[in-house]
Amino acid sequence: MEMPAPDAAILAKKPRLVAALRAVLGPGGVIEDGVELRAYECDGLAAYRCPPLCAVLPRSTAEVAAVMRICHSEGVPVVPRGSGTSLSGGALPTADAVLLGIARMNRVLETDYQNRFIRVEAGRTNLSVTGAVESQGFFYAPDPSSQLACAIAGNIAMNSGGAHCLKYGVTTNNLLGVTMVMADGEVVEIGGAHLDAGGLDLLGLVCGSEGQLGVVTEATLRILATPEGARPVLIGYDSAEVAGACVSDIIKSGILPVAIEYMDRLVIQAAEAHVHADYPDCEALLIIEVEGSEAEIADQLGRIIEIARRHDPVEIRESGSPAESEKIWQGRKTAFGAMGQINDYMCLDGTIPVNRLPEVLKRIGEMGDAVGLQVGNVFHAGDGNMHPLILYDANRPGDLEKTEALGADILRLCVEVGGCLTGEHGVGVEKREIMTAQYGADDLEIQMQVKDVFDPDWVLNPAKVFPLDVSAGRRG
Amino acid sequence: MKMKVTSEQDLAEAIRAATGPLKVQGGGTRPIGRPVEGEPLEVGIAGVELYEPGALTLVVRAGTPLSEVEALLAAEGQRLAFEPPDMRAFLGTKGTPTIGGAVAANASGPRRIQVGAARDHTLGMRFVDGTGRVLKNGGRVMKNVTGYDLVKLLAGSWGTLGVISELSLKVQAIPETEATLLGHGLDLGDAVAALARALGSPYDVSGAAHLDGGATMVRVEGMQGMVDHRAAALLTGALAGWERVDGAESAALWRGVRDLAHLAGTPAALWRVSLKPSDAPRFSAALTAAGLQHGGVYDWGGGLAWLTLDPGLEDAGATALRAALAPFGGHATLIRAPAAIREKVDVFQPQPAPLAAISRGLKQKFDPRGLLNPGLMG
Numbered sequence: 061m062e063m064p065a066p067d068a069a070i071l072a073k074k075p076r077l078v079a080a081l082r083a084v085l086g087p088g089g090v091i092e093d094g095v096e097l098r099a100y101e102c103d104g105l106a107a108y109r110c111p112p113l114c115a116v117l118p119r120s121t122a123e124v125a126a127v128m129r130i131c132h133s134e135g136v137p138v139v140p141r142g143s144g145t146s147l148s149g150g151a152l153p154t155a156d157a158v159l160l161g162i163a164r165m166n167r168v169l170e171t172d173y174q175n176r177f178i179r180v181e182a183g184r185t186n187l188s189v190t191g192a193v194e195s196q197g198f199f200y201a202p203d204p205s206s207q208l209a210c211a212i213a214g215n216i217a218m219n220s221g222g223a224h225c226l227k228y229g230v231t232t233n234n235l236l237g238v239t240m241v242m243a244d245g246e247v248v249e250i251g252g253a254h255l256d257a258g259g260l261d262l263l264g265l266v267c268g269s270e271g272q273l274g275v276v277t278e279a280t281l282r283i284l285a286t287p288e289g290a291r292p293v294l295i296g297y298d299s300a301e302v303a304g305a306c307v308s309d310i311i312k313s314g315i316l317p318v319a320i321e322y323m324d325r326l327v328i329q330a331a332e333a334h335v336h337a338d339y340p341d342c343e344a345l346l347i348i349e350v351e352g353s354e355a356e357i358a359d360q361l362g363r364i365i366e367i368a369r370r371h372d373p374v375e376i377r378e379s380g381s382p383a384e385s386e387k388i389w390q391g392r393k394t395a396f397g398a399m400g401q402i403n404d405y406m407c408l409d410g411t412i413p414v415n416r417l418p419e420v421l422k423r424i425g426e427m428g429d430a431v432g433l434q435v436g437n438v439f440h441a442g443d444g445n446m447h448p449l450i451l452y453d454a455n456r457p458g459d460l461e462k463t464e465a466l467g468a469d470i471l472r473l474c475v476e477v478g479g480c481l482t483g484e485h486g487v488g489v490e491k492r493e494i495m496t497a498q499y500g501a502d503d504l505e506i507q508m509q510v511k512d513v514f515d516p517d518w519v520l521n522p523a524k525v526f527p528l529d530v531s532a533g534r535r536g
Numbered sequence: 537m538k539m540k541v542t543s544e545q546d547l548a549e550a551i552r553a554a555t556g557p558l559k560v561q562g563g564g565t566r567p568i569g570r571p572v573e574g575e576p577l578e579v580g581i582a583g584v585e586l587y588e589p590g591a592l593t594l595v596v597r598a599g600t601p602l603s604e605v606e607a608l609l610a611a612e613g614q615r616l617a618f619e620p621p622d623m624r625a626f627l628g629t630k631g632t633p634t635i636g637g638a639v640a641a642n643a644s645g646p647r648r649i650q651v652g653a654a655r656d657h658t659l660g661m662r663f664v665d666g667t668g669r670v671l672k673n674g675g676r677v678m679k680n681v682t683g684y685d686l687v688k689l690l691a692g693s694w695g696t697l698g699v700i701s702e703l704s705l706k707v708q709a710i711p712e713t714e715a716t717l718l719g720h721g722l723d724l725g726d727a728v729a730a731l732a733r734a735l736g737s738p739y740d741v742s743g744a745a746h747l748d749g750g751a752t753m754v755r756v757e758g759m760q761g762m763v764d765h766r767a768a769a770l771l772t773g774a775l776a777g778w779e780r781v782d783g784a785e786s787a788a789l790w791r792g793v794r795d796l797a798h799l800a801g802t803p804a805a806l807w808r809v810s811l812k813p814s815d816a817p818r819f820s821a822a823l824t825a826a827g828l829q830h831g832g833v834y835d836w837g838g839g840l841a842w843l844t845l846d847p848g849l850e851d852a853g854a855t856a857l858r859a860a861l862a863p864f865g866g867h868a869t870l871i872r873a874p875a876a877i878r879e880k881v882d883v884f885q886p887q888p889a890p891l892a893a894i895s896r897g898l899k900q901k902f903d904p905r906g907l908l909n910p911g912l913m914g
Contacts, residue, residue, distance in 0.1 A: 175812050175814050218681060229652060248888070248891060254812055257867070259891070260913070261655060264685055264688020264691075286738060288738050311590060312590045313709070314709030352765075353765050356762045359759060443678035444679070478677070479675065480680040487681075498675075498682055503672055503673065506671055506901070510898065513901060
């Protein structure tokens with residue numbers, strides 16, 4: 061993976077730029093020291109690192125606007141950052157960029173239970189949005205795995221999902237409005253406490269635009285009444301085909317679980333070694349959770365188990381208590397960490413049509429075998445959002461490159477069977493160069509033309525999303 | 537001369553060859569917006585590309601009649617969750633609503649509050665922009681964040697940015713049963729408060745509406761036991777004393793809300809106002825105080841007000857209605873009024889200057905020659 065060479069002219073004006081930024085943010089709002097900047101050199105895609113020119117930590121929308129005015133007039137790229145948990149390098153800086161971290165903006169601005177929304181500063185973490193309303197019996201639905209750390213700003217930039225979006229949708233389905241600072245520092249309000257747009261749906265366009273159209277500083281989010289209860293069932297199968305058929309039958313039956321999670325043998329074994337969740341040693345494990353009153357849960361799980369039995373499972377374990385539920389979920393929730401105990405890994409994020417699951421899993425296995433890399437699979441089966449984890453050794457020369465090549469091939473496979481490159485992590489830098497697998501030249505051109513409208517000088521996060529050669533003429 | 541295109545290729549060629557404005561339409565059942573002077577271009581690109589009930593996915597060409605889509609899904613026990621309204625009875629239009637038209641209008645019914653709008657169920661699309669480029673965005677899978685979400689932008693753009701040729705849609709299983717809880721004799725303030733209590737409950741309400749001078753309604757859907765549990769919980773709690781109706785009777789009530797049966801048969805001007813639900817009573821009072829007598833259907837817990845105004849008002853009430861709405865935020869669209877009025881008022885809510893500039897900029901990129909429904913959205 062390459063990043064554009066830094067612009068020497070910008071590097072040369074660092075002292076003037078830092079002084080101008082300090083004048084509006086105060087001394088504590090600008091970080092320019094090389095050691096301190098290391099904290100901002102990468103995000104969750106830690107294989108790539110580059111400290112920014114400097115980092116700024118504004119405390120208000122007005123301060124963000126001031127930063128953008130300065131950077132815009134100086135022609136300096138700005139890389140927005142929420143909590144830096146992006147798995148696609150969305151917050152990876154370049155050496156000539158100002159990194160704009162929004163973490164200090166984390167206040168709750170308004171809660172309205174009658175109209176069921178909360179307005180927050182966008183640096184607030186995902187889980188703490190729910191934390192702010194749960195005492196009143198409400199929650200914020202999108203739940204990315206990183207929800208303890210990740211910021212709403214980043215969730216909006218990447219249109220983040222999570223395990224429970226099968227029922228509740230992803231960020232864009234739960235976002236009502238934003239306050240956004242444009243590339244030139246102008247502050248705009250899009251949407252609000254009401255539903256849908258009065259004109260073009262600019263909110264839907266901004267959500268998922270990876271920090272390339274504006275810097276979101278505040279967000280109005282839909283909150284929902286907490287369900288009466290929730291309980292999972294664990295189902296083990298001897299083959300991926302059968303597990304896939306079971307998932308398809310459940311979906312078709314009309315039961316709407318809040319989550320259908322899938323783990324393959326490699327991940328099951330890793331999770332077992334890591335947290336001893338008492339998972340069966342089998343080819344495919346499903347964790348299916350439903351919500352409602354106790355009677356409703358029993359009814360739904362009963363129907364799911366009936367469907368599951370028709371496919372001859374090796375194990376069915378219905379949770380009967382909060383402790384059992386926690387145990388069933390524990391292995392899944394720590395699966396990524398468990399895989400990390402085995403080796404370094406690269407986490408992919410393609411989505412495929414649900415009915416192609418068995419075939420794609422088989423081919424992924426074959427592709428891994430062909431290049432001598434192990435691939436584990438743990439993912440949201442209900443919506444076909446796969447997370448193949450390619451195990452590799454970062455210290456072995458050539459392994460990372462081999463892994464990246466396999467990753468790209470797997471994502472191309474996802475597109476080939478009717479899916480897409482990324483279901484919830486975003487394109488960032490990671491999938492930038494293979495965007496052409498999914499989109500033709502015109503399809504990319506119209507997207508870049510959208511950026512031209514919002515950010516004519518391509519100041520915001522310019523080296524992301526689009527293949528570098530495709531965006532070359534537009535970037536400064 | 538009216539053109540009807542039946543393939544994506546013909547559509548692209550027609551747009552490339554056009555020398556003047558085109559009036560783009562699907563079934564022509566929603567004559568909404570500023571009247572467009574232009575050559576009619578009817579999108580008759582019809583047919584089902586792919587339907588996978590087990591993946592809840594339908595890929596269909598844009599000119600396919602909505603009724604055909606719904607029949608196809610119903611045969612597998614599925615439906616379009618966003619409940620697109622059929623405005624023909626109210627608007628007095630003929631023709632056949634198409635799936636492309638419904639998405640281009642982001643037309644969503646009562647269930648929008650629970651499951652989202654048409655835009656939320658559109659997974660991907662193919663469209664032709666004003667330069668004649670055939671473009672695609674999104675896909676046919678449930679989760680997709682690959683590149684910008686132009687699907688949302690095109691949904692609700694009324695054919696002004698591009699002409700949709702094909703859609704991928706997320707569909708939903710038809711639940712086992714439904715029930716509606718009915719409250720009677722409530723004024724708007726009490727009705728909206730009751731709807732908020734129901735919507736703030738954990739009982740997964742899928743409809744919450746109030747008919748001016750009529751009933752207040754809350755819908756629950758699901759498996760029989762689930763519906764019974766939720767209805768009972770609401771009837772002993774948030775909606776104590778309300779009446780329960782089931783099945784077909786319940787479904788008919790919501791078709792009525794969806795298609796504005798309560799307001800049909802009047803010559804009135806019709807406005808569609810989206811606002812914060814709890815503001816609906818005060819907004820209604822402000823209208824009355826401004827001398828605008830109105831009838832209405834309040835859907836989405838009060839957040840969507842369909843309002844009928846005196847057809848004799850020279851601007852269909854636009855100035856006074858938007859002045860009354862201004863303190864609350866939200867937006868108002870003039871859905872029905874004589875063309876002479878729609879020509880001179882802002883049919884869509886005027887945008888703040890920076891957003892209007894972005895919208896103009898997007899129109900310029902997607903349709904630099906200004907061919908596609910020019911002026912329709914203002």
